[in-house]
């Protein structure tokens with residue numbers, strides 16, 4: 001009999017991680033098969049972003065602050081997922097005795113640990129920025145691993161790059177995977193870079209220039225200002241994307257992108273413009289039918305924060321191969 005793995009998702013955002021864990025979508029002509037999974041719980045405290053989630057998934061995402069979520073209110077599940085927010089680890093590592101009291105966001109992994117301790121799913125997947133490895137002179141990350149271990153899990157981690165999985169973006173993220181069962185831990189292998197597949201350039205996912213709304217272009221004043229600055233050359237090299245390569249990492253604040261910021265922009269025919277939300281969705285490997293139903297600002301924020309669904313699809317595939325999807 002085919003087993004279905006129930007997933008509970010924390011910090012679900014607009015559901016990039018959840019979509020990848022579920023599968024059953026297409027991206028750039030490739031079909032990512034449906035996994036034997038079912039999302040039974042999702043939550044995030046940003047109502048506007050949750051609205052995007054609920055416009056796209058059958059499962060209903062709750063608006064809640066994780067700190068107020070009792071474990072008993074979460075249905076039983078086999079896999080817990082969460083891209084826990086990672087700000088303020090400096091506070092954590094410098095002042096361990098005050099963990100959980102003074103910092104708003106740096107300690108949310110403790111909430112994930114609390115739920116793991118109480119619910120004991122077979123496995124979990126956590127995702128975070130690569131910088132977490134070196135935060136606080138390298139002290140924060142081992143602390144996080146120890147916390148997950150003390151919840152009863154055997155953990156492994158690896159930095160994966162979205163560009164290695166047919167995604168048109170250089171985005172490095174740490175995936176931490178944990179298992180209750182030591183044998184499953186030993187058996188698990190992170191997905192390998194796809195060989196024989198060229199990396200996908202950003203040109204594969206940008207729209208024709210004549211279809212772009214003028215509001216996405218930077219003004220002549222902004223470009224003249226840029227040309228006067230001494231950073232001009234480094235900017236052209238760093239932020240204006242080469243369209244024959246995967247894009248640099250897209251972040252959550254693309255709505256505020258300026259020519260002086262570090263976020264990626266496009267330079268086409270001597271004109272500079274920002275990516276449209278739909279282009280960002282493709283750079284993040286969301287399928288074309290993923291609905292972007294919020295304001296431009298919220299769409300950018302939700303998409304920039306998301307785990308690329310294709311990346312999570314590969315991690316889930318490896319996880320399910322380990323857990324075995326048949327009784």
Ligand SMILES: C[S@@+](CC[C@H](N)C(=O)[O-])C[C@H]1O[C@@H](n2cnc3c(N)ncnc32)[C@H](O)[C@@H]1O
Nearest residue numbers: 011012013015016017045046065066083306307
């Ligand atoms: C990195 S994003 C997660 C993105 C998501 N995994 C995806 O793939 O689309 C982190 C999320 O945590 C949410 N968040 C931050 N603090 C929270 C809290 N205290 N309770 C619930 N959600 C929180 C944010 O609103 C944000 O959507």
